[in-house]
Amino acid sequence: MMPDMQGLLQQAQQMQQQYAEVQAExxxxxxxxxxxxxxxxxxxxxxxxxVSIKIDPSVVDADDIETLEDLVVAAVHAASEQARKVAEEKMGALTAGLGGLGGGLGLPGF
Incomplete structure (x- = not known):
């Protein structure tokens, strides 16, 4: 049984558009x-x-820059982890429509 190539192409175009929309979001x-x-x-x-870093002036101590540096790294790491979770959520919703085929398509992000 031959797959419907026109249907597959249409589906691929829709997925590409949805992927671009998710990236913009x-x-x-x-x-x-x-x-x-x-x-x-x-x-x-x-x-x-x-995008930005905000530092409470109370933690700025010229004699202890290392602590401030550690706090900045920790805050960036925490924000990056939240961003990863948001991306996973949004991409997961998109790839869920593939019926588990996402990894086999060779598309970035799937």
Missing amino acids: LAAAQVEGTAGGGVVTAVVTGDGNL
């Missing part, structure tokens, strides 16, 4: 990660780009 989405009880906050887009 991820680029527009912003998530936060904090460290040190909220004294350092990092904001990252859903596609992983660092």
Whole structure:
């Protein structure tokens, strides 16, 4: 039995459009990660780009820069993890429609 090539092409075009829409949503989405009880906050887009860092002046100590550096790294890591979860959620919803075929298509992100 031959697969319906026209139908497959249409489905592939729809998936490509949905994938582009999800990528745009991820680029527009912003998530936060904090460290040190909220004294350092990092904001990252859903596609992983660092947007901003906010540092409470109370943690700025010229004699202890290492702690501040560690807090910044921890906040960025937390925000990146949130971004990864958002991306997984959105991409998971898209690939769920593939009936488990996503990995076999060789498409980036699937």
